[in-house]
Amino acid sequence: MTNPDGTIQIRVNGEHRRIMAGMTIATLALELGLEPTKIAVERNLEVVPRSTLGQVRVEDGDDLEIVHFVGGGDHPVAGTVEIMQ
Amino acid sequence: MTAHDDSWTVAGQTFRSRLIVGTGKYKDFAQNAAAVEASGAEIVTVAVRRVNIADPKAPMLTDFIDPKKIVYLPNTAGCYTGEEAIRTLRLAREAGGWELVKLEVLGEAKTLYPDMHETLRATEILAKEGFKPMVYCVDDPIAAKRLEDVGAVAIMPLGAPIGSGLGIQNKVTIRLIVEGTSLPVLVDAGVGTASDAAVAMELGCTGVLMNTAIAEAKDPVMMARAMKFAVESGRLAYRAGRMGRRMYADPSSPLAGLI
Numbered sequence: 001m002t003n004p005d006g007t008i009q010i011r012v013n014g015e016h017r018r019i020m021a022g023m024t025i026a027t028l029a030l031e032l033g034l035e036p037t038k039i040a041v042e043r044n045l046e047v048v049p050r051s052t053l054g055q056v057r058v059e060d061g062d063d064l065e066i067v068h069f070v071g072g073g074d075h076p077v078a079g080t081v082e083i084m085q
Numbered sequence: 086m087t088a089h090d091d092s093w094t095v096a097g098q099t100f101r102s103r104l105i106v107g108t109g110k111y112k113d114f115a116q117n118a119a120a121v122e123a124s125g126a127e128i129v130t131v132a133v134r135r136v137n138i139a140d141p142k143a144p145m146l147t148d149f150i151d152p153k154k155i156v157y158l159p160n161t162a163g164c165y166t167g168e169e170a171i172r173t174l175r176l177a178r179e180a181g182g183w184e185l186v187k188l189e190v191l192g193e194a195k196t197l198y199p200d201m202h203e204t205l206r207a208t209e210i211l212a213k214e215g216f217k218p219m220v221y222c223v224d225d226p227i228a229a230k231r232l233e234d235v236g237a238v239a240i241m242p243l244g245a246p247i248g249s250g251l252g253i254q255n256k257v258t259i260r261l262i263v264e265g266t267s268l269p270v271l272v273d274a275g276v277g278t279a280s281d282a283a284v285a286m287e288l289g290c291t292g293v294l295m296n297t298a299i300a301e302a303k304d305p306v307m308m309a310r311a312m313k314f315a316v317e318s319g320r321l322a323y324r325a326g327r328m329g330r331r332m333y334a335d336p337s338s339p340l341a342g343l344i
Contacts (some may be wrong), residue, residue: 013135033141040133040180047175050182065135067176071108071117071146072132072162 008060019058026053029066039068091320093291095269096185096217096238098156102127103286104316105158105271107296111305114149120299121150124309128156130187130294132163133177152181158219160187165200167207174216186211187241189221197247197274201228205235212236221273224254226261233266240268241294244285245275248297252281256288263289279308279315286319287327 002008002021010017012032019028025048026036041048042065048056058064092099105128111117121129129150137143150157159177161170167190174186190207192200199222211218212235219239220232229240242262245251252275253259263270269291276282276295285293293316302308 013138015138032138034136034138038145038147038180039136040176042172042176045172047179050179065176066138067133067180068136069131069146069152069157069159069177069180070134071111071114072130072134072160 002060008058010058010060010062010064012064013066021060023058024054025056025058025064028058028064029053032066034066039066041066091324093269095219098185100127100156102313102316103292103320104282104312105130105292105294106299106309106312107294108146108150109162109296110300114144114146116305117146117300118149120305120309121155122309123306123313124299125313126155128158130158130160130162130296133159133173133180156185157181157183158185158187160221161189163191164189165191167203167210170203170207171210174211174218175214178216184215185217185219185238187221188218188237199223199243201225205231208232208237209235219271224258224262226258226265229262229266229270233268237268239291240266240270241273242270243274244272244281245277247274249275250277250281250298250301251275252277253284253288256284259285259290260288276312279311282312282315283319283322286316287323289323292316 006021007018008021010019025041029036029039036053044063092101102125104124104126106121106124106126107130108117159181161173164170164173170188170190177186188207190200190203192198201223204222208218208220217238219241220237221241222228222232224242232240240262242259244253271292271294272285272290273294276293276298282293299305299309299312
């Protein structure tokens with residue numbers, strides 16, 4: 001549900017955020033300072049194909065996980081956040 | 086076959102280097118990149134993690150190790166259930182666009198031993214979804230066969246617990262795995278120093294994966310180079326075919342014509 005000020009409430013990587021309604025995932029990524037070609041996005045536990053990031057609109061209540069590749073060998077890397085909590 | 090013609094293939098991709106290195110635990114990305122270069126590795130393992138939204142301009146691994154030149158092998162290090170691992174790899178496939186992945190489902194934090202029940206289950210699901218899973222597993226020849234049955238593309242038994250640096254603890258089971266499967270076998274975990282890598286290769290393994298042995302060496306770049314030579318030497322020794330073992334001495338010089 002869109003708020004009177006035209007914003008919606010979502011979660012990105014576990015944190016609540018308020019963003020303008022009608023934004024695509026690619027636009028949101030750019031607003032967060034992220035390069036859409038270097039990330040992968042999960043929306044409400046479903047992977048969003050990268051080719052559609054520019055079309056899929058973020059909706060009120062969406063739970064987004066935005067991930068990328070980081071250094072890692074056989075160990076979980078200290079100081080990074082696990083996807084699963 | 087010449088010494089220069091010794092490539093190996095996994096899931097249709099051919100590589101010359103038999104050393105796969107991790108990208109964790111390094112001082113910084115620059116040192117990591119220098120170690121990868123010195124190791125000659127053509128594949129590096131990478132993890133999939135949340136982007137840091139508070140600092141989106143932080144340096145990224147891809148700025149230092151070019152995924153167009155070095156194959157990124159996404160792994161599921163840190164996953165304790167099949168579901169976590171599958172979820173991670175689905176995202177990895179989207180982030181990278183490739184099917185070749187490393188599956189690792191751990192059983193407990195204390196030993197970081199693989200949970201083979203979950204590992205087998207996840208391997209089967211991933212294979213059905215079109216993934217090409219290289220699978221971290223216990224050094225059990227029967228488990229290796231089961232993994233092959235359900236769609237693994239490579240068997241990656243531990244030589245010793247992850248990060249322990251203890252070397253190959255059970256040469257017999259590693260060799261049995263090599264003899265019992267048609268898939269590439271890469272020792273994954275347990276290597277501490279160059280001779281450990283050579284032992285793995287002399288047992289007939291296709292390759293070796295390591296991270297801590299290089300990253301925690303006092304000079305990681307020099308150790309990366311040592312590992313490159315160890316893997317090559319072990320491989321050559323395996324192909325050359327070692328001499329038989331004897332109980333007693335056998336002189337190298339002819340006995341005829343002694344004065």
